[in-house]
Amino acid sequence: MTDVTFKQIEYHSMTITKTMSTDAKSIEENGLTVERFKEIMSHQEQAGWGYTVDPMGEEPTDEETDMFFEIVNGCQTVLTVKKICGLTEKAVMKLTTD
Numbered sequence: 109m110t111d112v113t114f115k116q117i118e119y120h121s122m123t124i125t126k127t128m129s130t131d132a133k134s135i136e137e138n139g140l141t142v143e144r145f146k147e148i149m150s151h152q153e154q155a156g157w158g159y160t161v162d163p164m165g166e167e168p169t170d171e172e173t174d175m176f177f178e179i180v181n182g183c184q185t186v187l188t189v190k191k192i193c194g195l196t197e198k199a200v201m202k203l204t205t206d
Contacts (some may be wrong), residue, residue, distance in 0.1 A: 128183040138179050140172065148176045 135145045147165030168176065 128180070130179060130183045134182065135179055138175050140175050140179070144172070145176065145179065148172055152176070 132142050135142055140148070144165070147163075148168040150162075150164040151168055153163070
């Protein structure tokens with residue numbers, strides 16, 4: 109008897125855009141100025157937070173980065189949009205015999 113074993117592999121690419129908001133008071137209560145918050149954000153390119161080609165200001169310290177993410181985690185998410193950018197399907201067929 110011959111069995112036919114196969115599997116389908118799907119690769120999904122997704123972009124999630126979140127519009128978040130906070131106020132100057134919340135930023136300042138966490139130990140940063142609004143300007144410094146923006147500078148730190150510009151250094152977060154790899155985390156998807158950078159909006160400038162060249163980072164602004166000095167590289168943030170670990171403490172400043174922690175403060176930045178403390179503020180971000182407390183932000184209100186106003187809008188989340190999910191968009192599927194592409195789908196690739198790949199079928200793999202393997203013939204087996206008993």
